[in-house]
Amino acid sequence: MSRTDWSGIPEYLEQVASKGKDIVWCVAGAGHGGVSMAGHLGVMGFRVQMYNRTDEHLEAIRxxxxxxxxxxxxGFGPVRLASSNMGEAIEGADVVMIVTPSTAHxxxxxxxxxxxxxxxxxxxxPGRTGGALEFRAVLQREGCTARAVIVEAQTFLYASRMIxxxxxxxxxxxxxxPVAALPSxxxxxxxxxxxxxxxxxxxGSNVLATSLENIGAVFHPALTLLNAAWIESTGGDFEYYLQGISPSVARILQNIDDExxxxxxxxxxxxxxAREWxxxxxxxxxxxxxxAIRATSSYAGIKAxxxxxxxxxxxxxxxxxxxMASMGELYGVPTPAIDLTIDLANMMHETDYRRTGRTVETLGIQGMSVEDLHRLVTEG
Amino acid sequence: MSRTDWSGIPEYLEQVASKGKDIVWCVAGAGHGGVSMAGHLGVMGFRVQMYNRTDEHLEAIRxxxxxxxxxxxxGFGPVRLASSNMGEAIEGADVVMIVTPSTAHxxxxxxxxxxxxxxxxxxxxPGRTGGALEFRAVLQREGCTARAVIVEAQTFLYASRMIxxxxxxxxxxxxxxPVAALPSxxxxxxxxxxxxxxxxxxxGSNVLATSLENIGAVFHPALTLLNAAWIESTGGDFEYYLQGISPSVARILQNIDDExxxxxxxxxxxxxxAREWxxxxxxxxxxxxxxAIRATSSYAGIKAxxxxxxxxxxxxxxxxxxxMASMGELYGVPTPAIDLTIDLANMMHETDYRRTGRTVETLGIQGMSVEDLHRLVTEG
Known part of the structure; x- marks a missing residue:
């Protein structure tokens, strides 16, 4: 594994930080999250560019x-450029905030x-699990030699909607x-x-930590799958967490969390x-x-x-x-509850999420020892 | 595999049939099903004996x-003997009707x-799946040499409740x-x-057919598990089949049925x-x-x-x-949806139903070819 020479980058980032309101941000993704983040940055007075794959979605902003x-x-947040041309959109951007489902990473x-x-x-x-590693692996495969710093946020900053x-x-x-850079x-x-x-x-400690602190992975898929009929028969008209997580369902979630x-x-x-969280x-x-779920008053009123x-x-x-299942296999950690949840999703959605999902192969860590992996996420 | 010599048994059964109302029935199991069947036999004028493992449950009948x-x-159905002593309860009985959950077989x-x-x-x-084979295997292991005829009903005759x-x-x-004898x-x-x-x-064709026509196995466990939260959060207050079987849940049931x-x-x-059924x-x-489920008007009003x-x-x-999973493994039929349902049940109930359940080993058919198996269920 060839190490990247990061010399000069910390000093460069110091300079970027010192630009203050002149820092240029590109927000990639013009959906619920991206529109709010780009608007917020604009309101704060930063220079904002936007990227979206589908150009028509940018017309109103333009x-x-x-x-x-x-x-x-x-307030009103100015956006000085909104483009579906990636080269144009990230040109001159100090920070590119990717605000899309992780399937788009x-x-x-x-x-x-x-x-x-x-x-x-x-x-x-956020990166979900392995986002930064996958991003890095794609850049390498594409022959990108730029020493860009990939960063993973542990969750999304806002609760927001595009109106x-x-x-x-x-x-x-x-x-x-928490956010962590690759290298940390x-x-x-x-x-x-x-x-x-x-x-x-x-x-955050490093991108493995932000990836594994992914609490949504514990709560959401199994909770949704194990309430599929309730969701489909009522259009989701029940208390998602407070009713959807009953003792039996909680046992499955607990197993996923333990894994x-x-x-x-x-x-x-x-x-x-999850309980500590x-x-x-x-x-x-x-x-x-x-x-613990039923004692969470913030969950009241949240429908499925x-x-x-x-x-x-x-x-x-x-x-x-x-x-998680793929890393579990590589590092000898059994993941029966996670596997079962994947199997159930595959069967209900008549697809194969193992084929389309992130694995140690697509994360570029296949065959790596724990030590190698730590060196990678720490030193790049 | 030593074959049983059934000579004389058909003629003996002819004689039993000719006894008419003097046929002696033992109903084993004094729960919802057994009480109704014993009462019904008594009302019809047959000689009825009863067995139950827990003696106190028989006191009122006695x-x-x-x-x-x-x-x-x-009407009133006389019961001439109600005993928790098995030897006494089945003594002189021409037919022993076992009316218990199959876990008691x-x-x-x-x-x-x-x-x-x-x-x-x-x-x-009924026998559920493999009831007659398991019964036979237990009798053999216990050294029972009596040529008793084990019979499997495909489902229970009544919808009934013990008041x-x-x-x-x-x-x-x-x-x-349908009922099938072992041997058929x-x-x-x-x-x-x-x-x-x-x-x-x-x-019925034979005990393999009554065992595999077990439609409840297709509908009930997955339907219950995939509606666990709805059941636990409402005490089962929803339309079990009509709401509990939504498109996503139906896909799992369809997979189980296909297997x-x-x-x-x-x-x-x-x-x-299941759809033809x-x-x-x-x-x-x-x-x-x-x-098809949603077109089943008989399901209306049936709560979970x-x-x-x-x-x-x-x-x-x-x-x-x-x-089914165990036989699938023996005969090279993959059963991923059945396996997933077992795994989910194990995880929710914190148990291991594979260890306590019927397998080709406990059914006494381990290593048997399909031909051997057919010879067994046909000729005994």
Missing amino acids: WYKGIDVEGAVE YGMALAMAPFLKDGQIVVLN KRNRGHIFRIKNSV FLTPAVLKVLDVAFPQFSA RLALARALGIRTVS LYLTYDAIGDDLCS PPTVNHRYIWEDVPMSLVP | WYKGIDVEGAVE YGMALAMAPFLKDGQIVVLN KRNRGHIFRIKNSV FLTPAVLKVLDVAFPQFSA RLALARALGIRTVS LYLTYDAIGDDLCS PPTVNHRYIWEDVPMSLVP
């Missing part, structure tokens, strides 16, 4: 020369490979979202740049259990996962998705559970 | 010297082994229930005896698909299983079970799905 934001942030990496420059920061918001193509509603901005020794330098706009970002924790342990990553995030306490053809399945299964 | 029946049949076989006599008929009502320990309510008597060449002779009381019984049919095909057994039984037509700790799981998984 015509309006910006995005209106409402909710937790209010592969295509984004392919499209960016010819244009990335040394020191450009690419943040996956119109040029209007976003931000319901809530999270207090703290660059995380502090990257954070200095991101912090100019987003003080909410904090340092995630075992995988993290095998990789030497410290991460919290409920306590840390929502002050919810319970003797078991089901009680209206259909099982939802990103909780078509994103979280291939982009979160499949890579 | 004191009352019989059972009141209501519903599709009305093993214990029944153990208890009966020392007492069975040549020509006694033992009917499993009190000595009062049963029969909602409905099915028009036709004795089925006609057995039917002559059974028909004296129950003209509803018809000839059952493939297994039947591999064994040379002709059986109908809905048409034959309820005149329900649909392009796929979900539509109030808990997932239900025989649809603890009986149907080990006694129906596990033997």
